[in-house]
Amino acid sequence: MPWKDGTGPPWLHGKFKGCGYRMTIPRQGILDVLNETADHLSAEDIYHKVHGAYPSIGLTTVYRTLELLVHTGLVYRFDFGDGRARYELAEGPKSIGHHHHLVCTGCGRIIDYTDFIEEEIELLKQTEKGLTKKYKFRVTNHLIQFYGLCEACQGTG
Amino acid sequence: MPWKDGTGPPWLHGKFKGCGYRMTIPRQGILDVLNETADHLSAEDIYHKVHGAYPSIGLTTVYRTLELLVHTGLVYRFDFGDGRARYELAEGPKSIGHHHHLVCTGCGRIIDYTDFIEEEIELLKQTEKGLTKKYKFRVTNHLIQFYGLCEACQGTG
DNA sequence: ATTTATATTGATAATGATTATCATTTCCAT
DNA sequence: ATGGAAATGATAATCATTATCAATATAAAT
Numbered sequence: 001m002p003w004k005d006g007t008g009p010p011w012l013h014g015k016f017k018g019c020g021y022r023m024t025i026p027r028q029g030i031l032d033v034l035n036e037t038a039d040h041l042s043a044e045d046i047y048h049k050v051h052g053a054y055p056s057i058g059l060t061t062v063y064r065t066l067e068l069l070v071h072t073g074l075v076y077r078f079d080f081g082d083g084r085a086r087y088e089l090a091e092g093p094k095s096i097g098h099h100h101h102l103v104c105t106g107c108g109r110i111i112d113y114t115d116f117i118e119e120e121i122e123l124l125k126q127t128e129k130g131l132t133k134k135y136k137f138r139v140t141n142h143l144i145q146f147y148g149l150c151e152a153c154q155g156t157g
Numbered sequence: 158m159p160w161k162d163g164t165g166p167p168w169l170h171g172k173f174k175g176c177g178y179r180m181t182i183p184r185q186g187i188l189d190v191l192n193e194t195a196d197h198l199s200a201e202d203i204y205h206k207v208h209g210a211y212p213s214i215g216l217t218t219v220y221r222t223l224e225l226l227v228h229t230g231l232v233y234r235f236d237f238g239d240g241r242a243r244y245e246l247a248e249g250p251k252s253i254g255h256h257h258h259l260v261c262t263g264c265g266r267i268i269d270y271t272d273f274i275e276e277e278i279e280l281l282k283q284t285e286k287g288l289t290k291k292y293k294f295r296v297t298n299h300l301i302q303f304y305g306l307c308e309a310c311q312g313t314g
Numbered sequence: 315a316t317t318t319a320t321a322t323t324g325a326t327a328a329t330g331a332t333t334a335t336c337a338t339t340t341c342c343a344t
Numbered sequence: 345a346t347g348g349a350a351a352t353g354a355t356a357a358t359c360a361t362t363a364t365c366a367a368t369a370t371a372a373a374t
Contacts, residue, residue, distance in 0.1 A: 315374100316373100316374080317372100317373080317374075318371105318372085318374090319370105319371090319373095320369105320371085320372100321368100321369080321370070321371090322367105322368080322369070322370085323367080323369085324365105324367090324368100325364105325365095325366095326363105326364085326365095327362105327363085327364075327365105328362080329360105329361085329363080330359100330360095330361090330362095331358105331359095331361100332357105332358085332359090332360100333356105333357080333358070333359100334355105334357070334358085335355085335356080335357090336353105336354095336355095336356105337352105337354100338351100338352080338353085338354105339350100339351080339352070339353100340349105340350080340351070340352085341348105341349090341350075341351085342347105342348095342349085342350095343346100343347095343348095343349105344345100344346085344347085344348105
């Protein structure tokens with residue numbers, strides 16, 4: 001599928017219409033599902049939830065729409081190592097809702113954290129600037145995850 | 158498979174023997190491959206390379222060994238979004254070789270960078286300390302990737 | 315309103331990386 | 345040597361994701 005926004009900017013820019021895409025029922029439904037949850041949903045999770053409201057929507061469309069949303073920067077795709085991708089509505093790195101993840105390698109639990117972000121954002125901004133200069137790399141997004149053991153898993157040797 | 162090092166420390170600690178595992182030909186061969194390259198190899202890449210030296214080694218063993226290596230912390234597994242996992246010999250975050258990745262979402266190219274790490278390490282150390290205190294989460298590793306467009310892909314709208 | 319070109323959809327099948335199974339072989343401790 | 349756990353490798357199974365393709369819906373043009 002040819003992307004219409006090849007040079008488009010990262011977050012929340014020119015949504016669908018601005019990019020030449022149509023805002024359809026399935027797409028709206030999928031965005032609604034993403035907007036109504038704080039969880040980290042897989043494609044199939046989303047499919048099941050959307051299906052409740054619009055039973056005619058197929059899994060293929062969910063995957064396609066997510067691909068589109070990720071590409072346009074409206075949605076983030078994460079990999080926590082359990083073999084299926086997770087999706088979250090994107091909020092720019094400066095936004096209130098922006099968070100990073102703690103991934104428990106024991107039980108797979110994901111903890112969002114938004115604390116300690118202040119200094120991180122500042123450092124990341126500088127780092128991105130340096131990377132842009134040195135590698136001519138235009139950064140549109142970043143991924144930060146901490147791996148380790150959550151409280152419950154530290155006891156179980 | 159039951160892990161023998163349930164409470165074991167993260168990096169390069171107590172390698173195989175210390176963990177109760179045997180250092181076998183296949184395992185040595187896989188470690189050699191990982192040690193001799195700076196690339197980001199997939200399981201199948203590794204399989205092919207190991208096969209050159211030891212044709213009897215099967216793909217299953219490669220996967221199993223990588224799983225083991227990742228679990229013991231000797232190897233990192235990365236996901237760059239192209240559907241297959243990549244593996245790198247682990248070096249502790251303080252080590253010289255430690256690097257983060259720039260992932261080009263245009264062509265899939267991966268750029269390692271080790272610059273600007275100094276301040277990052279310092280900040281990460283503080284962040285990890287805070288996370289440990291607040292969430293009782295014992296951090297053993299972190300993942301930082303920047304996504305964007307490499308120089309070559311910025312022209313092609 | 316009708317036509318026309320294009321976008322979007324959904325059912326199905328295909329792909330491909332990773333895992334499970336299981337019989338066989340290797341290795342260590344006794 | 346020998347008993348038993350650990351490790352291996354061939355094969356089949358799993359399962360998330362993609363490709364295919366005919367059918368439908370939409371926007372723009374007439």
